[in-house]
Amino acid sequence: xxxxxxxxxxxxxxxxxxxxxxxxxxxxxxxxxxxxxxxxxxxxxxxxxxxxxxxxxxxxxxxxxxxxxxxxxxxxxxxxxxxxxxxxxxxxxxxxxxxxxxxxxxxxxxxxxxxxxxxxxxxxxxxxxxxxxxxxxxxxxx
Numbered sequence: 001x002x003x004x005x006x007x008x009x010x011x012x013x014x015x016x017x018x019x020x021x022x023x024x025x026x027x028x029x030x031x032x033x034x035x036x037x038x039x040x041x042x043x044x045x046x047x048x049x050x051x052x053x054x055x056x057x058x059x060x061x062x063x064x065x066x067x068x069x070x071x072x073x074x075x076x077x078x079x080x081x082x083x084x085x086x087x088x089x090x091x092x093x094x095x096x097x098x099x100x101x102x103x104x105x106x107x108x109x110x111x112x113x114x115x116x117x118x119x120x121x122x123x124x125x126x127x128x129x130x131x132x133x134x135x136x137x138x139x140x141x142x
Contacts, residue, residue, distance in 0.1 A: 002055050004141045006038035011140035012050055017133045019062070024127065032139050043068045046134060053138040063132045072129035077112070079120045091119060 004010050011032040016025040027033050035041045037051055045063030053059060065071060085091065095111040101123070109121040 002141060003053065004037050004051055004055075004138070006051070007036065009034060009036050009142040010050055010138060011142075013137040013139055014046075015135045017135075019131050019133060024132075032137075034140075043132075045132075049134065049136060050138060053136065055138055055141055058135070058137040060133065060135050063134065065129050065131055068130065068132045069125040069128045072124045076123035077120060078109075078123065079118050082114065082117055082119050085119055097121070 011034045013027045013032045014025075015023060015028060017023045035047075037047060040047075043063065045061070045067030048067070049059070049061040049063070082091075089095075089097075091111055091114045093111055093113065097109045097111065099107050099109050099121075101107045107123050108125075109123050110126060111119060112122045113120040
């Protein structure tokens, strides 16, 4: 059986869950995920797991947080005046917003709490600090 190497385009069916079994993503019922090994398009642990597979193989891997979306950083929690929120936005916990970091880079924030006066935003990736479990099937190598 053949194994992929850096630079190969691969197709993978996957289901991603947290360690408690909560599913956060899947290719089930759709097209497989296609990417080029070694281009850094995906989290490092996912690419490494696929690079160690043979065509047609299925496996379950646990990817530690540091090989996935990294640790959670408390300094990425920020409380801002509600008046800074765009007009007409209906706030709710879990709402994703686009913004800029203090140095001007685009960032994704999640609303984690709000009052009449302020909004608490989390700049961490929603899966930061989590070990991730993936069921993988390598379906094509090109």
